[in-house]
Amino acid sequence: MSLRRAGLRRFGRDAIRFALAPVGSVVSVRTSAPELVLTYDDGPVAGMTDRLLELLASRSATATFFVLLSRVRRDPALTRALLEDGHEVALHGIDHVDAATIAPDVFRRRMHDGRRELEDTIGREVRWYRPPYGHLTFAGWRSVRDAGLTPVIWSTSVRDGAAALTDDQRIAAARAGARRGAILLAHDNFASALDGVDDGPEPQVDRLRLASEILDISAARGLRVRSLGEALEAGRVVNRGVFVRPRGR
């Protein structure tokens, strides 16, 4: 097939996706399978993501990693290692700047460029986009869909971005939200000046312990830990229309 025809076919597929898309972001999965979706944001980063990969492999778990291109560029090999281990790679942004603060035309271009760059790096199609902080305007949502991506937020969080909490409190948060079809938010990195943001001092988090506890809690409830793409083999997405106002432009 010529490149042009491949491009047209892809355009057609994306146009159909857009037309059929419910307004909003994916928040959970409706599924008959005993599965929980684990997601990691803000990486990958050597020294943490690779250790999480070992842990997940030892427990036969998979996850969806929402990566920042500001990190992918520093370690494309680690990004590809995610796929080699059976995980899913999705886009969290070119950097970690709040989408609600970016002019619509600039955001639109960032979505297209971000998807293309990530797909070029990993050699695979990218399906999902998670906006930093979960902030998406309605215009931003249209740009995400127009770039052929589906926005995903979460139904529960281990709150590992909150500096005021202890790991025991984070584990309690995971325990409260770990149920069939949940999309659980965790982080393999804390976004910083390297990612275009200053979100204060980095929280003290034992990420490996948190991951291990999430796996234990899930196992105790008979839940397999899966990437979003895998969980959708036996389920379908649940959407919620949550939009923020544009600000600070």
Ligand SMILES: [Zn+2]
């Ligand atoms: Zn993030």
